[in-house]
Amino acid sequence: MSRFSRCPMALGLCLSLCIGPRTAQAEEAVEPVRQQLLNDLVANGRPGAAFKHAFEAGDALTEFNFAAEQGVGANIGEGRRFTRFPRADLKGPGEWARHFPEREGGANATRCISCHSSPIANGAGGVAMNVVLDPNHTGDPKLYLERNTTPLFALGIPQRLAEEMTLELYRQRDDARFAACEAGASTVKLTAKGVSFGTLSVTRTTATPCVVDIETSGLTGIDADLVVRPFGWKGNHATLRSFTRAAAHNELGLQGTELVGGADGDFDGVTAELSVGDMTALTIYMAALERPVRMTELHDLGLLTLPETQARAIAAGEDRFAAIGCASCHTPQMTLNDPVFREPSLVPGYFDARFPDGSDPTGHGLRRDTPVSFDMRVDQPNNLVMLDTGKAYHLGALEVDSEGCGVAHWFTDFKRHDMGAALSDPSDPMGIGAAMFLTRSLAGVGSTGPWLHDGRATTLNEAILAHGGEAAQTRDGYVALPDEARAELVAFLENLIIYQADATH
Ligand code: HEC
Ligand code: HEC
Helix, strand or coil: CCCCCECCHHHCCCCHHHHCCCCCCCCCCCCCCCHHHHHHHHHCCCHHHHHHHHHHHHHHHHHCCCCHHHCCCCCCECCECCCCCCCCCCCCCCCHHHCCCCCCCCCCCCCHHHCCCECCCCCECCHHHCEEECCCCCCCHHHCEEECCCCCCCCHHHHHHHHHHHHHHHHHHHHHHHHHHHHCEEEEEEEECCEEEEEEEEEEEECCCCEEEEECCCECCCCCCCCCCCECCCCCECCHHHHHHHHHHHHHCCCEHHHHCCCCCCCCCCCCCECHHHHHHHHHHHHHCCCCEEHHHHHHCCCCCCCHHHHHHHHHHHHHHHHCCHHHCCCCCEEECCCEEEECCCCCCCCCCCCCCCCCHHHHCCCCCCCEEEECCCCCCCCEEECCCCCEEECCCCEECCCCCEEECCCCCCCEEECCHHHCCCCCCCCCCCCEEECCCCCCHHHCCCECCCCCECCHHHHHHCCCHHHHHHHHHHHCCCHHHHHHHHHHHHCEECCCCCCCC
16 A cells, blocks of 8 residues: 555644554553543643543553553462453452452453454454453353454444434433323334334323323333443443443453542452543544545545456445345444534433442543543544545545535444344343344444354355344345345445555555
8 A cells, every 4th residue: 555645744643653553561651641631631722632642542552561560460360360261160359250340251461452453453353352251150151152352443433323313312202201291191203313213102190290101112222221332242332431441341450440449359459550541542542543444435535446346246235235124224324413522422321420430520530521522524643645646635534425514334223133043142141132232333344354243254144144033034135146146245345444544454
C-alpha cells in the first residue's frame, strides 16, 4: 500500500500509530491517566487536547505488556498467576473462587492486544485466543462458555447507534404511559431506526396520581429496561466502559479503582490497578479507532485495484444478501442524528450513576457536563490517507450522507435472536437464553475469521450454514442458491474488511 501515506505530522492529527506500535517493556512504567486532568482540559475549553490525551493513553494501555508489580494476573491458587480455564475448585483464602467481583474466567493474558490481534492489533483473535468462562462457578467443563475474540475498531459507532435507539424506545414508552394515563390502557409497537422490538402494554392501575403497570413480555431481542446492549456476543454490555472494566478484570486480572475502590479484588498484593482516567482513555481509544471499510470503497478511492469480476460478484452478493433475508438481521445501514461520542454519555442507561464500587463518578472528575468527546465524522486520528489526487481523505472517520449526517454500515439490528439448538451455549449463566445471541456486526467480517461466538466456523460459508433458529429460513434460502450465487454472497462478505493505511495484509 505505498500509493498513499498517512496524514502528515504537521496537521497535528496523527497520533501514536504514526510512530508505530510500541514494544512496551515490562519495566516501563505506565503513568495512570488522571481523569481530573481530562476534565480540566474540557472545562477550560480544550476538548481537543483532552481527546488527544485520552486516545494516546488508550493506545498505550491496550498495547502495554503489564507486569506482576503492576497487578497483572491474579492469585489463582496453586501458586499460579494465570489460567486459561476457570478454576472454581480453588476456593482457599484469596484464591480464584474468592475474587471479587466474582471472576468469569482468567486471568489469562498480560495485554489487551495479546488476544485482539488479528489481522492487526486491536483486531479479532484466532481460536487460540478464545476465552473460557464459568460465570456461575460450576466447576463443570460441560457448562463452560467459549468465546471468540471480537475486533475493537470504531466501537463508538455501535454505542452511539444503541444510545439513539434506546432514546427512541424511551420516548415511545413515555408516550404509551401518557396514553394509558389518559385512556386506561395502551399498547405500543416499539421500533427504533427501523428495527422492531416487539410490544409494550401499559395499563393504568391508579387514576390519581396516575400509576401504570408495564407489561414487557411482548418485547423481542431487548431487555425490559429498553437499553440496547451492543457489546459482547450475547449483547450483555451497554457501554464500552463497562465491557472494559470486565475485560481488564477477567482477562488481565486488573481491577480498576471504579470496580473495587481501594480493595485488592484478586489478592495479588496490588491495588488501584487501573485508574478512572485509564478506563476513560481505553473507552475513547476504542470508540475512535478507524472504522472497518469495504474493498470496493478502496477501489473507488484508487487505493486498491479490484478485478472487474470480483466487483461484479460483490454487487450481486449484496443483492442476494437482501433478497434472501440476511439484511433483516444484519441491517446494512443506519443513520446517526448526533455523531458526537461522549464519555461519559448523556443518555440514561449509558453512564454510571454510581460506579460498581459504589462511588460517585463525579467525585473522580467523570462529569456529564464535561465529557471527553469527539465528532465521529472528522476526529479519528487514524487512516487519514493521501490520495493520488493529492487530496487527503478521512477513511477512518464515519461516512456521511448528502446532509452531513453520519451513516454507519454496521450490519446489525442490535437485537438478540434465537439461533437454534446447534449454536446454543451449553448453559445460560447470564439468564439471557442459551441460544440467544446479538446479531453480530459484519463490519470487517472479511478479516476476522474464524467466525461465530466460539470460533467454530473456519470459513464464511460454514458460518452461514451454522445459522439456525430464527435464521433457519434464511439459511435454507442460502443453501438453495446455485453455487455461483453462494460464492457471490461470500464475496460480498469478504468485501467488508479491516484496513490500516500503512499496514500490509
Ligand atoms: C484473553 C483474550 C482477551 C484479552 C486479553 C482481552 N480481550 Fe477483549 N475480548 C475477548 C473476547 C473473547 C471477547 C468477546 C467476549 C464476549 O463477547 O463475551 C472480547 C470482547 C471485547 C470487547 C467487546 C467488543 C464488541 O464489539 O462486543 C471489548 C470492548 C474488549 N474486548 C476490550 C478489551 C480490552 C480493553 C482489553 C484489555 C484491557 C481486552 N479486551 C483484553 C478476548 C480478550
Ligand atoms: C435471525 C437473525 C439473523 C439472520 C437472518 C442472519 N444472521 Fe448472521 N448472525 C446472526 C447472529 C445472532 C450471529 C451470531 C451467532 C453466533 O455467533 O453464534 C450471526 C453471525 C453471522 C456471521 C459470523 C460473524 C462473525 O463475526 O463471526 C456471519 C458471517 C453471518 N452471520 C452472515 C449472515 C448471512 C450471510 C446471512 C444470510 C444468509 C445471515 N447472517 C442471516 C443473526 C442473523
